Amino acid sequence: MTAKLQxxxxxxxxxxxxxxxxxxxDSISLDIATNEFVCIVGASGCGKTTFIRAIGGLVPAExxxxxxxxxxxxxxxxxxxxxxxxxxxxxWRTVLDNVVFGLEVRGVKPAASHPLAESLLKLVGLTGFAxxxxxxxxxxMRQRVNLARALAIDPDVLLxxxxxxxxxxxxxxxxxxxxxxxxxxxxxTVLFITHQIDEAAYLADRVLVFSxxxxxxxxxxxxxxxxxxxxxxxxxxxxxxxxxEIWTLIEQEVVxxxxxxxx
Amino acid sequence: xxxxxxxxxxxxGADAAPSPLPAGLRHGPTPAQLAWISRRRAIYSVIGGLAxxxxxxxxxxxxxxxxxxxxxVLAVGWKxxxxxxxxxxxxxxxxxxxxxFALSAVVGIALGFLMATSRRTQDILDPxxxxxxxxxxxxxxxxxxxxxxxxxxxxxxxxxxxAVFPILLNAFVGIRSADPHLLExxxxxxCSRGQxxxxxxxxxxxxxxxxxxxxxxxxALTGVVVGELFASRAGVGYLITAAGLSFDTxxxxxxxxxxxxxxVLLMEGLKYLxxxxxxxRKSVQETH
Ligand SMILES: Nc1ncnc2c1ncn2[C@@H]1O[C@H](COP(=O)(O)OP(=O)(O)OP(=O)(O)O)[C@@H](O)[C@H]1O
Ligand SMILES: [Mg+2]
Numbered sequence: 310m311t312a313k314l315q316x317x318x319x320x321x322x323x324x325x326x327x328x329x330x331x332x333x334x335d336s337i338s339l340d341i342a343t344n345e346f347v348c349i350v351g352a353s354g355c356g357k358t359t360f361i362r363a364i365g366g367l368v369p370a371e372x373x374x375x376x377x378x379x380x381x382x383x384x385x386x387x388x389x390x391x392x393x394x395x396x397x398x399x400x401w402r403t404v405l406d407n408v409v410f411g412l413e414v415r416g417v418k419p420a421a422s423h424p425l426a427e428s429l430l431k432l433v434g435l436t437g438f439a440x441x442x443x444x445x446x447x448x449x450m451r452q453r454v455n456l457a458r459a460l461a462i463d464p465d466v467l468l469x470x471x472x473x474x475x476x477x478x479x480x481x482x483x484x485x486x487x488x489x490x491x492x493x494x495x496x497x498t499v500l501f502i503t504h505q506i507d508e509a510a511y512l513a514d515r516v517l518v519f520s521x522x523x524x525x526x527x528x529x530x531x532x533x534x535x536x537x538x539x540x541x542x543x544x545x546x547x548x549x550x551x552x553x554e555i556w557t558l559i560e561q562e563v564v565x566x567x568x569x570x571x572x
Numbered sequence: 573x574x575x576x577x578x579x580x581x582x583x584x585g586a587d588a589a590p591s592p593l594p595a596g597l598r599h600g601p602t603p604a605q606l607a608w609i610s611r612r613r614a615i616y617s618v619i620g621g622l623a624x625x626x627x628x629x630x631x632x633x634x635x636x637x638x639x640x641x642x643x644x645v646l647a648v649g650w651k652x653x654x655x656x657x658x659x660x661x662x663x664x665x666x667x668x669x670x671x672x673f674a675l676s677a678v679v680g681i682a683l684g685f686l687m688a689t690s691r692r693t694q695d696i697l698d699p700x701x702x703x704x705x706x707x708x709x710x711x712x713x714x715x716x717x718x719x720x721x722x723x724x725x726x727x728x729x730x731x732x733x734x735a736v737f738p739i740l741l742n743a744f745v746g747i748r749s750a751d752p753h754l755l756e757x758x759x760x761x762x763c764s765r766g767q768x769x770x771x772x773x774x775x776x777x778x779x780x781x782x783x784x785x786x787x788x789x790x791x792a793l794t795g796v797v798v799g800e801l802f803a804s805r806a807g808v809g810y811l812i813t814a815a816g817l818s819f820d821t822x823x824x825x826x827x828x829x830x831x832x833x834x835x836v837l838l839m840e841g842l843k844y845l846x847x848x849x850x851x852x853r854k855s856v857q858e859t860h
Contacts, residue, residue: 367759384762391760395753401775401852411761414771442852462761 312340313498314364314466319373321359333359335523336373343465346492346499348509350559351519357502358394360524361470364500365391377466387415390459394470394502396451398443404430404454405439411462422461429457432491449480456488460495467492469501473508485511486540493537506555511543518559528558640822645829648822657811662830664807665796668724669834672731673792680736680788681781684743688777689769694744705737710794713802722803731795735788742784746777779853782846789838793831 321334333356341347351357363370366384375382377389390411398407408426409419430436433453443451452472459467473481485508492499503509509516510532518528532551534542542548601609622642629641636644652658687694687701713730720726750773758768800809808827815823846853 365760367756385760386762391757393753393757397753397757399754399757399772399775401778401850414761414763414767444852
């Protein structure tokens with residue numbers, strides 16, 4: 310399989326308050342195949358958001374490069390769709406107008422974008438909510454809109470930064486299942502960041518473990534379970550064994566990250 | 573539903589009247605009723621206040637120079653309306669207000685947005701805005717009279733000068749308070765600078781702009797009064813000054829009443845405008 314997304318020797322620095330450079334990403338290299346679902350887990354503050362923002366072209370990286378289909382990434386582009394960690398719907402737009410946002414920016418006329426948005430709302434299970442405002446929706450519904458908005462521009466790569474972090478456990482599980490369903494239907498390459506190891510193991514073909522600051526790929530674990538995966542998979546002993554393995558791998562990293570001093 | 577639950581329902585239904593609402597929701601007024609209760613209280617309060625006004629004028633302070641009851645104020649108002657005086661004065665004041673306020677709104681919003689988006693403009697304008705925002709600019713009126721004369725221009729100038737700063741400052745703060753997360757969304761979707769401005773910054777600033785305009789309306793009305801008090805040949809402020817000089821308290825009250833009603837009316841208009849332009853801010857209360 311060809312690599313859809315290629316990251317080579319990516320390093321990223323931030324300046325501390327005293328103007329000292331501090332490394333947050335340490336020469337990360339990875340290949341993600343077309344239609345592969347890759348999850349990144351890692352301790353808080355290890356640079357996961359920074360990494361996905363660099364891939365999205367939202368922040369420049371000082372060293373290394375990102376390529377999509379062999380093409381160098383130099384900024385945001387329509388080949389990548391972003392689903393953010395925080396609540397990022399535009400509060401003054403209805404659900405429908407939020408979903409068409411990316412298309413509107415590119416000059417697609419409502420006559421073309423509205424039917425597409427309606428079909429995406431159906432896909433994420435929000436038929437009938439097109440004219441609602443975000444503050445009328447639950448957190449789970451808002452993240453569905455977020456996903457629909459990212460899908461609307463029909464990107465090859467979906468970049469998802471802890472999209473379900475703010476949801477309660479049940480909603481989260483349902484959303485995970487829905488996401489897999491949508492992924493199977495839409496055939497996207499997905500890079501998905503999460504804190505939760507079981508979420509990563511349930512969703513991914515491969516789980517990457519990031520080390521604590523500076524972020525490095527500490528482990529790369531293939532998840533062998535066949536698809537489609539039922540939610541009940543999470544209660545199976547094989548699944549729990551893999552989760553346990555990953556947990557052991559990142560345990561030291563988490564402990565280490567708690568000892569990182571601010572700066 | 574289990575049989576036990578059904579049985580429980582039936583037992584309840586026997587002593588309580590059947591109702592489509594769950595028990596917990598049955599008590600207390602609905603939001604619509606609450607709104608009506610509030611409105612009724614407000615109406616009573618106004619009627620009570622007007623009655624007190626009339627009563628005071630009729631029985632407590634009967635000296636017509638010191639006070640004037642509502643009925644007399646209305647009678648004077650009617651007389652001035654019939655002989656066309658009232659419309660003439662109101663027309664003059666309305667023109668001064670509209671020109672001055674429109675100018676301050678346009679300039680204030682434009683400069684506020686410019687300051688918020690251009691570092692250089694901000695650095696240059698910031699000291700002046702801070703200085704003028706807090707200085708008592710009505711004191712400039714004699715100066716405006718000197719350069720613009722006694723007519724319309726000096727009134728427009730004073731209205732503009734005292735209304736523009738709160739509008740400018742709120743427009744500025746509105747743009748600055750736009751959620752950085754939403755700016756990142758705009759960036760991720762490849763928005764141009766113009767699109768970021770129209771699709772993110774402007775809607776984010778809208779509620780602040782409305783607040784600025786509300787403050788501006790209050791100040792602009794003050795500007796009209798002050799301008800006309802200083803020197804004028806017509807206008808509601810002129811009406812008040814002239815009446816005051818001839819101890820005609822009823823007409824003074826009438827003038828003040830007109831200004832107050834104008835203020836209330838403009839605020840209501842602005843509220844309506846906000847609901848039309850920013851429906852998302854209300855939608856939760858309305859649907860739940
Ligand atoms: N703009 C910035 N300027 C300076 N330092 C930053 C900036 N953004 C992030 N950092 C630092 O970079 C490190 C990585 O941050 P990042 O947000 O990528 O972590 P994360 O892994 O996404 O954490 P979380 O799991 O809590 O979301 C943190 O130590 C953070 O303090
Ligand atoms: Mg993060």
